[in-house]
Amino acid sequence: MASSYWLEDGHTELRFRALAGRPDVVVIGGGVTGCACALALARGGLSVRLHEARRVASGASGRNGGFALRGGAAPYDVARSDLGVERAKRLWGLSERFIDRLEELAGDAFRRTGSLRLAADEAERDALLAERDALAADRFAVEWVETLEPPLADHFFGAICHPRDGSIHPARWVRRLAVLAAGEGVELREESRVESLSELEASEVVIATDGYTRGLLPALDAAVRPTRGQVVATEPLSTRLFDRPHYARGGYDYWQQTPDGRLVIGGWRDASLETEYTSEEATTPVIQSRIESFLRDVLRVRAPVTHRWAGIFGMTADRLPLAGRVPGREGLWVACGYSGHGNVLGLACGELVAASILGEPADELEVFDPGRALG
Template sequence: MSQSNVPVWDDGQWTPLSALTGDVSADSCVIGLGGTGLTIIEELLRRDERVIGIDAGDVGAGAAGRNGGFLLAGAYDFYHDAVRKHGRERARAIHAATLAELPRIAAAAPGTVRFTGSRRLAADEWELDDCRAQLEAMRADGLACEWIEDALGVGLFLPADASFNPLARCRAMAVQARAEGARLFARTPVQEIVGTRVITPHGVVHCARVFVAVDGRLELLLPELIGRVRTARLQMLATAPTTECRIPCPMYYREGYEYWQQLPDGSVALGGFRDRAGESEWSTDAIPTEPVQGMLEDFLRSHIGVAAPVTHRWAACAGYTDTGLPIVEQVREGVWALGGYSGTGNVIGALAARAVVGAALDGDFFAVRTLLGENRRTES
């Protein structure tokens, strides 16, 4: 029997944080204790800031701890598409920045990252041609990419990418942040942000600046972003450990709509089919549904060839933008927003976190502009 809406990453060993009760003050308040929020906290602590972090759930309770566990270099778009949409200079800069960020993510959460590379598998003839176009563009810019054909499929191998346990990463970062003096609170939903006061059910955070670092449901916390970011539900399942297959690295299929990997214990984690469910998956409800779970299980059995029982089924909410570039900007005086990673926030989210701290504390917008291009309103 599968666990209901519990990600395969959860080992059940975490002690939940306490909720905020009473009024508190700090230099900065970070809303959202996922990878982005915790990276912001890490950066602020390095600057001797007094930091309070809050989350409506707990550490890694959103998409940051419930995703597929992929660490991929580059932007949301495949490299040749990023060059076409954003220009070669920006595409190369984003790719270089993400490559540099990967070892930092590994260092911040020792033991959670495996440098396995990743594969993009073609689902049809059109995608085979698209893979060739990506290979040509990456090689032209000196980026590591290989053509591969074997029993697992035909497509690309990207050796710089990695696999990781996203929830373990968040928890390790939270433990370190608390040890360095950050005050973190769970089960503390935000009711309203008034100026730079963060109002919650049982207390108010008084601070000089607010960082809203949530991906899914960002437009609910900051209504001014409605129309620029939209929340989607992403669904996954995982199996019991199995020796039926050997999957050496994270796999992307059908332009990334399906994705899977095999964990160190042999279990297989699989996600996808958001597009096949239509408008129903544009949702802020992070609950697995029978139609998508049925498609996932059919794909697991027929395409991947795994008969092991399903042990986990879960969902998460993630923000999408029309441009594929994230939201990283000051939306009100002293209030900064980060999100809209379009399902690929593990690395870009960390970059956005470092960029926004530089912009907010130093007035340095270079990294934000590199990430966003024309999708920014940073000086508003």
């Protein structure tokens, strides 16, 4: 019960070769970021060892809502005013490209469904319409849904549809990435926690530990705040209520129906914001009862809850990831702090950091420059 539904997916035994001698690169963390980075580095010809404290995908990558969304944690119109039009466009374009990349690599762990963000009140409706207008002005595909079906019609005031978004089975996807990485010669050391950077023998080290980052680099611990998200899954429903991921209240609440009919629903962190800034991977009655009330009273779902779990993600002050070279530390790289929006950006940042290490730095990394928080 207190485990992620996604992590029950048949565990693939990871077969890999142990490296003889010192690797070119050590990657710390076996989630989407670390596995994507390791795979890209190995494909680029470097020898790579990846250390994962538990099993591949045991962190946020195997515990999340399964939404593959474009963009960052902020809505597009907000990103435009925070970052400027050109940088926001570049970030959204990057994320769309990496949803395509995810589709290419993930097989049946990805479905191109689109996503629906609902307006919970008139103010959110106005905000979503502003986002719709900004996306359309910059020629990103977007649709407005005015008429919702029951039971949503009784509670929400229209929705913005992002047609190129998708749904993933996150644990299956990340294990698939790990299998690809192992096939390219990456040494995948599970149950292998790195206690200190000084124990590592490699000229390049990548920290890919998102909200689980602790004790490796004090500046990173200060810049990335561990934040808990809680989720439940139900028994399969007899009817299909939702054909794509739905989210509401600025992304605080989210749910989707899996291909086998279960409802996976999470969020309501704002019911107890301060206690949810924690690295303790535990569910709490306050948040769980909010999720369950919504399930019963709003979505009118009666199916029993079969799984309850928590995961930790890393929040940054500006809600953008920190990805790139750590200032003042030769050979040290970081990719984390996705602020709850890392399924697509984790893949992107993992691959972009790998490209930099391989001597092909992409301009797109500039917006994630860790120097803004670690400098």
